[in-house]
Amino acid sequence: MNTIVANVIAIYRRELQSYFASPFAYIIAAVFWLLSGFFFTAILMGPEGLIAQANFRDQMGITTPPIDVAYQFLSYFLGILGSLSLFILPMLSMGLYAEERKRGTLELLATSPLTNWVVALGKLLGVLTFFLTMVLPLLIYQAIVLSAANPPASPTVMFLGHFGLILMAAAILSLGMFISSLTDSTILAAILTFALILLLWVVDLIANSLAGPIGEALKHLSLIKNYTTLTQGIFDSSSIIVFITYILLGLFLTAQSIEAFRFQRS
Amino acid sequence: MIEVEHLSKVYGSTPAIQDITFFVEKGEILGFLGPNGAGKTTTMRILTGYLPATSGTAKIAGFDVHENSMEVRQRIGYLPETPPLYPDMTVEGFLTFVARIKGVAAGDRSQRVESAMKRCNILEKRKVLIRKLSKGFRQRVGIAQAIVHDPPAIVLDEPTVGLDPRQIIEVRNLIKSLAGEHTIILSTHILPEVSMTCNKVAIINRGRVVATNTPEQLMTALAGESGYELEVEGRFDQARLLQIPGVKAVDALADETLPENRSKLRLTLEAGHDPGREIAAMIVGSGLGLYELRRTRVSLEDVFLELTTEEKTINLAEADQAYERAQAAQREPSEPAEADNSTSQRSDPDPTAINPSPADADPEGDVR
Known part of the structure; x- marks a missing residue:
């Protein structure tokens, strides 16, 4: 057990180190921060922003229905972050295995006393940590803004929303890791991952057009639906379970695909 | 130390190796000699547990490579044809990582990394990113990677390929110096290499071992x-x-x-x-x-x-x-x-x- 944990940590540290040593990762982070910063200001302080709307209502003397600017802001902003992640996450996960295959380092990992599960878990935790460091600065300026809210904003919404963001990111990264393990082209991995999560993103649109139990079942698979539930501050265990299932599925498929790759390669 | 018996591997319907049998005693260097495509790499990959064999057994230090894969992996150092290196890591960082995943205890790690670097003569490059190293140095880091956990058995796939003559001599001397305490299998298609470095040679052609002996006896x-x-x-x-x-x-x-x-x-x-x-x-x-x-x-x-x-x-x-x-x-x-x-x-x-x-x-x- 101890060695398993030690091995996961070894893989995790190497993975994380490679992100922080890569200019590419910094570019992705910079773009993410730039865009999220832009939307942050636009939602809050833009000409059509929430503050402008609230001021307008005040001037017109409209008091019903009451609006909770802090809450509205959070759910808008988290929605934007979710959409941005759709583009960012495939770029983070594309190299996880494709690079190892291309460089031949997969042979090192596969001939070391590690199981495929350990490698996959270490890698997933590594890339997730990198995503966390991308989200962390945003949390700080949200906290600053929300602390000025009157009446005070509920921290539950903020935490649950971000918890949902991280959970969804983990699910996407896990599936992206599996796709990355199928090819040694990083670009192909990114494109396929993007296509897959786009499909999972909008699957409820398809589900709506399907009647019956299949449509119902498909609705639960939708990433956006489960994510929105959490960003609205609703603690829905079924949404959490869906994300965790995606994460485990990605890990399982990755381990299997690496095993199969070794069995068939010529 | 290394026992290979009746090993065969079939890809689809084409046999890559057929009925390969050889033994290597502790401390020996076995040269695996054969033209390109003879099945050298396949045999080595089976020995290291990277590929499963279709039939036959291979044992390293008494452990079956398939059934006790984890035991074998701890006891084997492997340099594939292209050294498995992470270009964005420093030499020392990379070797420490390898030591970690090969299960070297935390207390011995820095000392093992140090001695592997010394052995392979790369101490001066310890802080250099692998991406910036020349081909010769990369090869040496590859060998250091294979010996960092002090494995009883070492498998080197074409260790001198692509090096200049001076580097080749250095690598050969390094390999010779490893024999005795380690058992080594190296593959090559360069003949003088075998007579210079190995005390046993297995000639493989079209997936079969056609002769095993000492280079001298084989000649006579x-x-x-x-x-x-x-x-x-x-x-x-x-x-x-x-x-x-x-x-x-x-x-x-x-x-x-x-x-x-x-x-x-x-x-x-x-x-x-x-x-x-x-x-x-x-x-x-x-x-x-x-x-x-x-x-x-x-x-x-x-x-x-x-x-x-x-x-x-x-x-x-x-x-x-x-x-x-x-x-x-x-x-x-x-x-x-x-x-x-x-x-x-x-x-x-x-x-x-x-x-x-x-x-x-x-x-x-x-x-x-």
């Missing part, structure tokens, strides 16, 4: 002692050549480039004899033209060629027949060509050439 056992190669004109008498004391065997060599009427012979000598003078005297004395008399020293290269290429020598009876036919069909410049034809058919027997008499006789017997 397979190609005999030294000999002469001669080119003569006219009809030679093999019996008279064989009568010369010290001549053990006479082989005719096929050579398409020879002009008609000439043939090339190889004489194998008994140890301790050197009848060069008598051979020349006999040929000249019997009125034959002597165009070349050359001493041949058997090198591992010859052994290798003899074992891995289709047989080039033909026996004397066939050569005689070919000569006779050539003589009969006067002025037809096909003698060497024919001799060569009979050579190439020998390895791939033509059923129509052997079978006609019984095949013809049987139906006739039925009719009668």
Whole structure:
């Protein structure tokens, strides 16, 4: 057990180190921060922003229905972050295995006393940590803004929303890791991952057009639906379970695909 | 230490290796010699647990590579054909990572990394990113990576490929210095490398081990002692050549480039004899033209060629027949060509050439 944990940590540290040593990762982070910063200001302080709307209502003397600017802001902003992640996450996960295959380092990992599960878990935790460091600065300026809210904003919404963001990111990264393990082209991995999560993103649109139990079942698979539930501050265990299932599925498929790759390669 | 028995691997329907068996004792260096595509890498990948074998067993330090894969992986160091390096890590960082995943205890790690770097002479590059290293240094980091956990068995796939001559010598010396405490298998298609570094050689061709021995014994056992190669004109008498004391065997060599009427012979000598003078005297004395008399020293290269290429020598009876036919069909410049034809058919027997008499006789017997 101890060695398993030690091995996961070894893989995790190497993975994380490679992100922080890569200019590419910094570019992705910079773009993410730039865009999220832009939307942050636009939602809050833009000409059509929430503050402008609230001021307008005040001037017109409209008091019903009451609006909770802090809450509205959070759910808008988290929605934007979710959409941005759709583009960012495939770029983070594309190299996880494709690079190892291309460089031949997969042979090192596969001939070391590690199981495929350990490698996959270490890698997933590594890339997730990198995503966390991308989200962390945003949390700080949200906290600053929300602390000025009157009446005070509920921290539950903020935490649950971000918890949902991280959970969804983990699910996407896990599936992206599996796709990355199928090819040694990083670009192909990114494109396929993007296509897959786009499909999972909008699957409820398809589900709506399907009647019956299949449509119902498909609705639960939708990433956006489960994510929105959490960003609205609703603690829905079924949404959490869906994300965790995606994460485990990605890990399982990755381990299997690496095993199969070794069995068939010529 | 390393026991490989009846190992086979089939990709789809093409066999990559068939029935490979060899043993390596503790502290030995086994050279795995063969042309490209002979199955060297496949065998090594099976030994390291990267690929599963189709049948047969391989054991390292008593552990089966398939059933006790994790045990084996801890006890083996492996340098694949392309060194598995992370370009964005420093040499020291990379080796520490490898030590970690190979299960070196935290307390010993820095000391093991240090000694592996010292061994491979890369201490001065410890803080350098691997991406910035030259090919020679990368190869050394690759070897350091294979020995960092002090494994009893080391598998090196083409460790000197792509290096310049000076680096090759350094790498060979490094490998030699590792023997004794480690058991090493290295693959190569460069012959001198085997005689220089290995104390045992397994020659592999088309997925089969065709010989295993020490380089010295292989040289003597397979190609005999030294000999002469001669080119003569006219009809030679093999019996008279064989009568010369010290001549053990006479082989005719096929050579398409020879002009008609000439043939090339190889004489194998008994140890301790050197009848060069008598051979020349006999040929000249019997009125034959002597165009070349050359001493041949058997090198591992010859052994290798003899074992891995289709047989080039033909026996004397066939050569005689070919000569006779050539003589009969006067002025037809096909003698060497024919001799060569009979050579190439020998390895791939033509059923129509052997079978006609019984095949013809049987139906006739039925009719009668």
